[in-house]
Amino acid sequence: MLPDDDAPALYLQIAEQLARLIRNGALARGARLPSVRALARQHGVAQSTVVQAYHWLEDARLVSARPRSGFFVTAPVVSLPEPSTPRPMRRPREVTVDYLGQRILGHKQPEEIVSFSNGTPGIDLLDPDRVRRAVSRAVQRHRNLLCIYPWPSGHEDARRALARYAVSLGCGLDPENIVLTSGCMESVALCLRAVTQPGDVVALESPTHFSFLELLRDLHLRALEIPTHARHGLSLDALQLALDTQPVKATLVVPTLSNPLGSCMPQAGRKRLAQMAARHGMAVIEDAIYNDLVEVDEMR
Structure with a gap:
């Protein structure tokens, strides 16, 4: 029998089976899970497959590893209601950005609070020695760039590097058509x-990133809010209704890890969005800042 291409990977099957046992209470908090060797023998798989399964459960905050003791069930998972999609907006509006929103975004948070208002990495992720060496090496090798202005579209080497990176995304881009900002x-x-x-x-999308609203206001554009699901992203049915009733010139979307909901639009939804745009002559502007943080399988 040929393998089913749509079947989950072996480690994911094992992980989901254990996750169900944890969520339904069969494995209580603090319970010790089978050893890697025992679970591998039970399922007839390699130990590395079981290790992958346990790492997946760790990422899901369902289990935790204790040195020289094994894996244990963590705190019980609270069953949250499935998020719903808000009602669609009836007509476009002029964008107004109130002072309170600016204060919230610009307010400095206490150190003990983790703020999700801005999509920026923590300073702890930047190793000072590596940063210092990288900057020093760049200055030594390319010090001539400190004294000249690059082309308005960006340095040629950087544009070529982006064109090579785009290949991994399935895009064939001409470096001459890339503009760095x-x-x-x-x-x-x-x-x-x-x-x-x-x-x-x-x-x-609604809700959307605060800076997008500021941008629309500054460009004197009218915003038409499209309801967004916290799991699947932009409601394409609502967008289709908007296209049928409103003169929408462009759609601004963050389909991967949208800010602030963190939703990811499935691949089928992305294809449908592209088809809708082509059919209605609408431009789609995608902010792809977080694409590298998500595996392709997570968007299916």
């Missing part, structure tokens, strides 16, 4: 300027 917001702004005029309607 000083950040994501400048990129999104350039895209919006290229496909819209002041007063045009732009569809975007």
Whole structure:
């Protein structure tokens, strides 16, 4: 019999089986799980497969490893209600950004609080010695770049590097057609300027990132909020309704780990979005800042 290409990997099958036992209470908090060797023998798989399964359960906060003791069930998982999709917005609106929102984003949080208001890495992730060596090496090898202005579209080597990276995403890009910017917001702004005029309607996720609203306000564009599911992302049915009733020129979307919900649009949804855009002559502007943090399998 040929293997089923759609079947989950062996380690995932083992992990999901244990996860069900933990969630239904069959494995109580503090219970010791079978050893890697015993579980591998039970399922007839390699020990490395079991280790992968346990690592998956660790990432899901269902088990924890104790040195020289094995794996144990952690705190019970609270069963949360499935998130729902809010009702769609009826018409586009002028964007207004209140002062309170700016204060919330710019407010410095106490050190003991983990803030999710901005998608920036923690300073602890940046090893000071490695950063210092990298900067020093770059200055030594490319010190001539400190005294010249690059082309407006960005340094040629950087654009070529991005073209090579794009191959891994399934894209064939000409380095000459790549434009480097000083950040994501400048990129999104350039895209919006290229496909819209002041007063045009732009569809975007609701809720969305605060900076997108500021950008639409500054470009004098009208925002049409599209309901967004916390698990599957932008509601394509609501977007289709908007396209049938409103002159939507562009859709601004973060389909992978959207901010602030963290949702991921399935691959089927991405294909449908592309088809809808082609059919209605609508531009799709994707902020792909977090794509490398998610495996392709997680978007199926």
